Amino acid sequence: DGGITQSPKYLFRKEGQNVTLSCEQNLNHDAMYWYRQDPGQGLRLIYYSQIVNDFQKGDIAEGYSVSREKKESFPLTVTSAQKNPTAFYLCASSITTGGELNTEAFFGQGTRLTVV
Amino acid sequence: AQSVSQHNHHVILSEAASLELGCNYSYGGTVNLFWYVQYPGQHLQLLLKYFSGDPLVKGIKGFEAEFIKSKFSFNLRKPSVQWSDTAEYFCAVMNYGNNRLAFGKGNQVVVIP
Secondary structure (H helix, E strand, C coil), rough: CCCCEEECCEEECCCCCCCCEEEECCCCEEEEEEEEEEEECEEEEEEEECCCCEEECCCCCCCEEECCCCCEECCEEECCCEEEECEEEEEEECCCCCCCCCCEECCCCCCEEECC | CCCCECCEEEEEECCCCCCCCCCEEECCCCCEEEEEEECCCCCCEEEEEEECCEEEEEHHHHHHEEEHHHHEEEEEEEECCCCCEEEEEEEEEEEECCCCECCCCCCCEEEEC
16 A cells, blocks of 8 residues: 555654654655644644755754655654654655646655653 | 634534635745645645636535635635534745745534534
């Protein structure tokens, strides 16, 4: 089945450790996004990538890093510099239509990260 | 950067009541507009979208939204809600040029049977 896979669903880490969240898509989409969802805050954009080997910071990029070495993969690393890393993380992808606006974004099931 | 505003974060209404959720955005250029819904325990799903053409768009489950360019708004409506419409609703805006997709803070809607 085509879709976006985020793994794992639940993740626990000790404070001070870096942790990498996986996001894989087999939809052949060019653009991929990472969001953080907190109660009452909606979805806040962390990083996004329109094409392989290129990515841009979103609104809350501090303490996070990404890479886009392959079209289908967009891993997010939550570093020890992130002050409040416990949250629900969502990955999304969308298709780029010949340089114009993308179509709608499709979302994964999310990863709930808890840092203790 | 693009900002998206949704007011009245918590909305409680009875079945058969009408629902309207407001969405305003700040970017003045060409945009795509979306409403997503997140039912309890489920992932985000697209409710409807506007790319171009008729500013009144219809989505799934009887929802519709109207794009008013002069007001930078994309309000969501449903004439008669059901208990199953209990969910969180998010407005999202994508900018032409950088394809940055920004979301509002969401509206938590509770429909009482």
